[in-house]
Amino acid sequence: MASDFGPILRALSRNKARASIIVLEVALTLAIVVNCVSLIKDARLELAKQSGFLDEDLISVRVRAFDPAFNEQPFTDSVIAKDVEALRALPGVAAATQTRFRPWQGGGSSNEVWIAGTKSPTFRIQTYAADGQTFKSLGITVAEGRDFTDDEAVSERDRVRAVTSQNRPRSADGRATTPIVQEIVVSRAFAKLAFADGVALGKSLEDSDGDQYAIVGVIDRFYNPYAWNIGEYVMFYATRSTGMQYLVRAEKGQRETLLKSLDKALLTVNPGRVVKMDTIQDLKLKNQGEQLFVVKMLGGVIFLLVFVTALGIVGITSFSVAERTRHIGTRRALGAQKTDILRYFLTENWLLTSFGIVIGSGLAFFLNAALVSSSTASRLAPVLLLVGMGIMWVTGILSALAPALRGMRIEPAIATRNV
Amino acid sequence: MLKMTGIRKVYRTDLVETHALDDVTLDVKAGEFVAVMGRSGSGKTTFLNVAGLLDTFDGGTYTLDGMDVSRLSDATMSRTRNEKIGFIFQSFNLIPDLDVFDNVDLPLRYRRMTAKERKERILSAVEKVGLSSRLHHLPSQLSGGQQQRVAIARVLAGDPRLILADEPTGNLDTLMAREVMELLLKINEQGATIVMVTHTPECAARAQRAIHLLDGRVVDGDSHFGHLRSVPTGALAAAI
Structure with a gap:
């Protein structure tokens, strides 16, 4: 199928509220998570330090x-x-x-x-x-x-x-x-x-x-x-x-x-x-107890944030699929195959996640700069951000998968229902 | 063009078995304009779903444009719908987030056409329905009649062998309904085969012939509107 990007982007621009929630969620999660991981990395380096004494x-x-x-x-x-x-x-x-x-x-x-x-x-x-x-x-x-x-x-x-x-x-x-x-x-x-x-x-x-x-x-x-x-x-x-x-x-x-x-x-x-x-x-x-506690707490924060973001994407995409049941039926009636519907929702989600990642990357560096200037935190390693971006992309796609699969199974006959 | 023989469609629940279509036999020739009539619950929508390959059926044979479509995979049914059938729905079924251009573009995208060819077809179809000036309007910015014309443009752009219209004037006022019917007649005159589900005798009268469904069965498979009006009593009258 021809690239879906154009129509999807245009449709998203007319549904800013729903799109913004996912974008913001992904952006904030990425910014916080990569900085948490960076802090954990700093803490682990500190924990690994040896005094040099017996x-x-x-x-x-x-x-x-x-x-x-x-x-x-x-x-x-x-x-x-x-x-x-x-x-x-x-x-x-x-x-x-x-x-x-x-x-x-x-x-x-x-x-x-x-x-x-x-x-x-x-x-x-x-x-x-x-x-x-x-x-x-x-x-x-x-x-x-x-x-x-x-x-x-x-x-x-x-x-x-x-x-x-x-x-x-x-x-x-x-x-x-x-x-x-x-x-x-x-x-x-x-x-x-x-x-x-x-x-x-x-x-x-x-x-x-x-x-x-x-x-x-x-x-x-x-x-x-x-x-x-x-x-x-x-x-x-x-x-x-x-x-x-x-x-x-x-x-x-x-x-x-x-x-x-x-x-x-x-x-x-x-x-x-x-x-x-x-x-x-x-x-x-x-x-080191305090640092170990911080490491565990930050680990928990990361898990919770990613989990909540994933739940958010699942929820919003599920709502989006439910809200567009009739539109999906219409698309199917007009010739969309099941995989077209699946691809539509995954592409839409990928675009939103990507916007979130772009904004989140900027936010991550901004947050890191604030941490570096106000504490002993080290500068954010670009590789850490790349890994974070990868995780957010995977999280975004996996979170949207189940609702998208539900959307894919909507029957084309829905199009002729008038209620 | 459309040949159904002994088509059956049964909906089953734990307690009830409903024969939505029961031994429906119908032959629509290429270029015909056929109205399908019947009261609510008579099986009109099920007939449309089966005819439009939107739903499967349980028995009988169905040949569409010379192709046996009785047992097709979901993917083949989608492709066949896309290439051979155009739908006009009572509620227009436009995607509200897409403008006129993108709505008309939808079936063409699923046909994997090039952007250039799609654009040519879209502009031509939108012009035929007289909405060239509204190309980038959203459905919500159009009247009901204009929205139905966009839906018709969407069909025209795909250039299907068969057009299935489901109560195409059901949500329109008289004036707009007349405009839409004129448009359908014009399309039919240009060679398109149209099967239109309607419960409005005035609309059915514009078709070349009408068939009547009652409890999932064809009770009069070859009535012209004049014949219909001449049947005052019995099941057919109730169906109308």
């Missing part, structure tokens, strides 16, 4: 004191030193460190820095204290430069504390007139971000206080999820912090045993405290 062997220990003696910092410092010794002495402990850093906690401490001597660009970077066993506890080694020592952590703590315990004189621009210079270890990802040649060792960073950070080491792999995209950027500096927070790495297969003995060891050092332990795998699950 997560399965790590235990986070947080201690809260109720003994008033802990109100005195020197007393707390002495207990911390004993705690670290006690933890390292426990059988089954591969390494233990005092640090606030907990992999997969989904946040932490951060600072804004820039390359010393410049003012821009600025970089947001995670910052954590480290001692002589921080990297060993994480199961990583310093790839370039040097590691810290426990003695260095203690002496640095005392040095920085001495400076910051008093009001620091500042110049008109707010920077301390006697800046603190600390040595730091940064992640490779940050080195690549901050320095064009990727070489960070021997270079210095600066913050808004005017304090400087000399890079003495680089670690290869670091990842900690964060509220914004600084998950791979970190600097560690040598110090012992004020809180009783430890990270313990168990020897292979010893984690569960350690979980039973860690708190006893710490309470033996000082019983005036409450000890809370979490495995890093639990923290990771907790952290």
